[in-house]
Amino acid sequence: MAEPALKTGEIFDEGLDKGIAKLTPEKIEQVVSSVLANETGARLRVYTDTCVHCGLCSEACHFYLSNDNNPAFSPAGKVKQTLWEILKKKGRVSPEFIKHAAEIAYTECNLCRRCSMYCPFGIDIAYLMLVIRRICHKLGVTPQYIQTTAHSHAATLNQMWVKDDEWIDTLMWQEEEAQDEISDLRIPLEKEGADVFYSVIGPEPKFRAQLIYQAAVIMNGAGVDWTMPATPGWDNSDMCMYTGDNEVMGRLKRAHFEAAMRLKVKRIVMGECGHAFRSVYDMGNRWLTWKMPPIPVIHALEFYHDIFKEGKIKIARKYDQPVTLHDPCNVVRGRGLHEMSRYVVNQTCEKLIEMEPNREHNFCCSAGGGVINCGPPFKNKRVEGNRTKAEQLFVAKAKGAKTVIAPCHNCHGGLEDIIHHYGLNMELKFLGDIIYECMEK
Amino acid sequence: MHGFYDFVSGPLVWISFILFICGSLYRLITMAVLAKEKDPMVYAYMDFYYAIRSIFHWIIPFGSVNMRRQPAMTIVTFAFHICLICVPLFLFAHVILWKESWNISWWFLSDGAADIMTMIVIGSCIFFLVRRLTRPEVRYLTSYSDFITLAIVAAPFITGFWVYHQWIGYKIMLIFHILSGEIMLVAIPFTRLSHMIFFPFTRGYMGSEFGAVKNARDW
Structure with missing residues (x-):
C-alpha cells in the first residue's frame, strides 16, 4: 500500500553517508543473501511469517508514543521499513535504502524488548533489528561515533582507547585518592583466587573514575575478597554487539572471561551497566557457544542486594530526599533484578516513589542499544523521541521525587539528557552513589 | 452444477484436508529442522515450564498487560478465535457429515448458538477490517495480502450463514461455502494464518527466554 512520507529531516552522519557511497546494488544483494542464508534461520522465518500486522506492539515503544503515535516509529513499522522490504526484494535494495534502514535499526530502536511483551506472539523484534544491524555492519554502513568505539574495542579490547598502563595508573590513582578517606583501602590487582573479579566499562576509567573509587569503598566496607585485572579483559562493555560486529563481540567476551579464569576467581561482579550485562550474560556468551556464562556473572544490583542481605554494609544515615527508581531494560527485562534493586533502595533511602509503569514494563531511557553511542547527529532525535x-x-x-536512581550507565546518559532537555530539574544518581554516600565507612 | 458440487464436496475435501494436515506438518518439521541447523539456541533455551507459563497468560482473556490496555480488541479477538474454531467443529450440519461419511460423531452446538457464533465471527471480521482501515498504526503495516487473508477467513462464515438461512441462490452459495472452507484450510499452513500452528512456539520461546534465562515476566 502506498503511504505518505512520515518522517522529515535528513541527518548527516559521516559513517552512514560515506558508507553508502561505497555500495553497489550487487554488493548489497550479495551481503544480504549471505547474512540471510548463513546467519539466520527458523526464528527469522517464523517471526516474519507469524506477524499478523495487528499493530498491537505500537504502544510498547517510547519512540512511537513520543513521536505522536507516528506509525513509522512503531516496532512493526520499523520492521516493515527494513526487513520486510529486504525480504520482499530479496536484497535488491538501493544504497539509500540501506542508509535509511541503518538509521532505523541503530538510532530508532533501543533493543529494549518491551515490544516482545506487547506482541501476542512474543515476536523478538529486537532480534530482527539486530539482523538489520548485522547486514549494515557487513556493508560497512554504521554510524560513525559508535563505529569509533567498535574500532577501539577491536584494537585495545576496551571501548575508550585506554592504554594498558593508563588502566593500571587509573586504578592506582583511585586507590591513592580513596586512601585519603580510608587509609587501609586497597584496589587489589591481579589477586589470584579472589572471590570477586570486579569489571567495569571503558568509560569508567576514562571519565567516571570516581565510580571505581566508590566501588572500592563499598568492596572494602563490605569486606569482600576482590580483585581487578591488570591486563585487557577488564572492560566488560561491548559496542560491537550493537554495531553487528559479532566476531569482535566474541573476542571481547572471551578476553573478559579468560581474565577472570586466569585469576581463578569465583565470580564476576559487574558495575552498574546494563548493556555490558546483556553482552556477558546473554549475547556474547551465546556467540562463544556458552549457554550460560562459563563463570557466574553478578550485576551490581544483585551484588548490592546480597551484601545488604548479609548485613555486610551498615547505613549511617539514610538518603533523605525522596527518590524514584528507573528499571534498566537489560537487567530488569534481561535479568529480573527489579525486586533486588528495590530492596537496596529501601535499605538506603527514606522514601521510594515508584514511576509508572515500572519493573518489566518500565519505559526505556532511549539511550540503550547503542543509540546514545551513535552520538551528536542523532541526539535530538533520541531525546525528543523519548518525551x-x-x-x-x-x-x-509531581509525587515528590527529587532524585532519579538509574543503575545503568546508558540509562544515566539518556536520562541526564532528558532531564536537561525537558527542564525536569531532578538529580540523577547511580545506586552506588547513594550507597557510598550513606554507608558507614 | 451437480458435477461441480460432487467435485468440491468429494475429491477437493480430501485434497484440502491432506494439504492442511501435511502442509502444517511440513511447515513444522521444516522449521524444526531449520532451527536445529541455524538456531540451535531455540532448543537449548526452550523450557517447558516457562513456555507453558507464558502461553497460559496469553490465552487467558485479559491475562497480559497489553490485553488490559486494549479491552475492545481483546474481547473481539477472543470471541472471534473461539467461535472460529468451535463453529466448524461443532456445527450440527458438519457433525452429520462426519457421521454419514465415517460413522463417527460428537457433541454439537444448537443451531441458534451456532448462528450467533457465526455472526460473531463475521462481526469480528468487520471489526478487524475497520480497525485496519482506520487505525494509522495498523494501516501503516497493511498490505493487500492482509485483506485477502481476512477475506479467506470471513468467506466460509458469510457463505455458511447464507446457506443456513436459505437465502436466494443458496444452492450455489453452498458450493462457494465448501470451496471457501477448503481454501481456508489450505491457506492455514501457507499464509500468515500459520500463526495458528506457530503461536505455541513463538510465545513459548519468548516465555522461555524471559522466564528461564532473564528471570522476568513477558506478559
Missing part, C-alpha cells in the same frame, strides 16, 4: 520518559519522570516528580 514519554520525561512525562513518566515528571509524574514521579
Whole structure:
C-alpha cells in the first residue's frame, strides 16, 4: 500500500553517508543473501511469517508514543521499513535504502524488548533489528561515533582507547585518592583466587573514575575478597554487539572471561551497566557457544542486594530526599533484578516513589542499544523521541521525587539528557552513589 | 452444477484436508529442522515450564498487560478465535457429515448458538477490517495480502450463514461455502494464518527466554 512520507529531516552522519557511497546494488544483494542464508534461520522465518500486522506492539515503544503515535516509529513499522522490504526484494535494495534502514535499526530502536511483551506472539523484534544491524555492519554502513568505539574495542579490547598502563595508573590513582578517606583501602590487582573479579566499562576509567573509587569503598566496607585485572579483559562493555560486529563481540567476551579464569576467581561482579550485562550474560556468551556464562556473572544490583542481605554494609544515615527508581531494560527485562534493586533502595533511602509503569514494563531511557553511542547527529532525535520518559519522570516528580536512581550507565546518559532537555530539574544518581554516600565507612 | 458440487464436496475435501494436515506438518518439521541447523539456541533455551507459563497468560482473556490496555480488541479477538474454531467443529450440519461419511460423531452446538457464533465471527471480521482501515498504526503495516487473508477467513462464515438461512441462490452459495472452507484450510499452513500452528512456539520461546534465562515476566 502506498503511504505518505512520515518522517522529515535528513541527518548527516559521516559513517552512514560515506558508507553508502561505497555500495553497489550487487554488493548489497550479495551481503544480504549471505547474512540471510548463513546467519539466520527458523526464528527469522517464523517471526516474519507469524506477524499478523495487528499493530498491537505500537504502544510498547517510547519512540512511537513520543513521536505522536507516528506509525513509522512503531516496532512493526520499523520492521516493515527494513526487513520486510529486504525480504520482499530479496536484497535488491538501493544504497539509500540501506542508509535509511541503518538509521532505523541503530538510532530508532533501543533493543529494549518491551515490544516482545506487547506482541501476542512474543515476536523478538529486537532480534530482527539486530539482523538489520548485522547486514549494515557487513556493508560497512554504521554510524560513525559508535563505529569509533567498535574500532577501539577491536584494537585495545576496551571501548575508550585506554592504554594498558593508563588502566593500571587509573586504578592506582583511585586507590591513592580513596586512601585519603580510608587509609587501609586497597584496589587489589591481579589477586589470584579472589572471590570477586570486579569489571567495569571503558568509560569508567576514562571519565567516571570516581565510580571505581566508590566501588572500592563499598568492596572494602563490605569486606569482600576482590580483585581487578591488570591486563585487557577488564572492560566488560561491548559496542560491537550493537554495531553487528559479532566476531569482535566474541573476542571481547572471551578476553573478559579468560581474565577472570586466569585469576581463578569465583565470580564476576559487574558495575552498574546494563548493556555490558546483556553482552556477558546473554549475547556474547551465546556467540562463544556458552549457554550460560562459563563463570557466574553478578550485576551490581544483585551484588548490592546480597551484601545488604548479609548485613555486610551498615547505613549511617539514610538518603533523605525522596527518590524514584528507573528499571534498566537489560537487567530488569534481561535479568529480573527489579525486586533486588528495590530492596537496596529501601535499605538506603527514606522514601521510594515508584514511576509508572515500572519493573518489566518500565519505559526505556532511549539511550540503550547503542543509540546514545551513535552520538551528536542523532541526539535530538533520541531525546525528543523519548518525551514519554520525561512525562513518566515528571509524574514521579509531581509525587515528590527529587532524585532519579538509574543503575545503568546508558540509562544515566539518556536520562541526564532528558532531564536537561525537558527542564525536569531532578538529580540523577547511580545506586552506588547513594550507597557510598550513606554507608558507614 | 451437480458435477461441480460432487467435485468440491468429494475429491477437493480430501485434497484440502491432506494439504492442511501435511502442509502444517511440513511447515513444522521444516522449521524444526531449520532451527536445529541455524538456531540451535531455540532448543537449548526452550523450557517447558516457562513456555507453558507464558502461553497460559496469553490465552487467558485479559491475562497480559497489553490485553488490559486494549479491552475492545481483546474481547473481539477472543470471541472471534473461539467461535472460529468451535463453529466448524461443532456445527450440527458438519457433525452429520462426519457421521454419514465415517460413522463417527460428537457433541454439537444448537443451531441458534451456532448462528450467533457465526455472526460473531463475521462481526469480528468487520471489526478487524475497520480497525485496519482506520487505525494509522495498523494501516501503516497493511498490505493487500492482509485483506485477502481476512477475506479467506470471513468467506466460509458469510457463505455458511447464507446457506443456513436459505437465502436466494443458496444452492450455489453452498458450493462457494465448501470451496471457501477448503481454501481456508489450505491457506492455514501457507499464509500468515500459520500463526495458528506457530503461536505455541513463538510465545513459548519468548516465555522461555524471559522466564528461564532473564528471570522476568513477558506478559
